Amino acid sequence: MEGPRPAHCQLAALRLNASDHPRAIRSFVTRAGRITSAQARALETLWPKYGIEPRRVIDLDAVFGRAAPRTAEIGFGNGENLLALAAAHPERDYLGIEVHRPGVGRVLLGLEERALTNVRLLCHDAVEVLERHLPEDCLDEILVLFPDPWPKKRHHKRRLIQAPFVNLLAGRLKPGGRVHLATDWAPYAEQMLEALGAEARLRNLAPQGGFASRPDERVATRFERRGERLGHQVWDLAFERL
């Protein structure tokens, strides 16, 4: 059931529909999705508490009310990993970026239920957020877990992890900051390794410059579990900003 869109998502929808908007990568299609009434209510009532509108450059210290190590999770989906990490690490701040409103609604409910104060959400295209709304060198960690693989050849241009976006990732990480990626799609895993390996400001943390081992802390996300059910292998990547 699709309720009225709150102001922040109207803005996001406008931007997502703007076909003339110049952009390098369009990694998602706008879909209304099924949203429960609880999620719709959360978008109305909890957004002012946890949501950030992408206006100008975001002052993260002001938004979180403190200076702390910061992780951004891009495309958090249902937010299982985001919520678990934020609960396990109250000393860190977490910035979740996702365009899918039901997922955002679900995480808002999770934040309220667990009374977490160290998470803020953006319901907006991560390409634009990184490009226009986050300052240089502002993140200690970036997670991109199971991004849409866009398996058809004609859709490969939609894959998030390619040179222009990797360049943005490297620029938003602090020196010494880390980016972790995971996918269950072999050709995309190879593309990720090549794209991150080609970015001069990043260094592969895996021995022999290959894939990394699965971080112990990662909670299996919806798409990781789906991959497992399909018998897919999972590839992890870990790089550090020089």
Ligand SMILES: C[S@@+](CC[C@H](N)C(=O)[O-])C[C@H]1O[C@@H](n2cnc3c(N)ncnc32)[C@H](O)[C@@H]1O
């Ligand atoms: C395949 S799902 C994976 C979700 C979650 N990480 C998981 O592992 O279950 C990819 C997610 O990325 C989101 N997404 C894709 N492109 C995005 C973008 N440019 N900005 C923000 N979110 C994006 C989609 O809406 C979707 O929820």
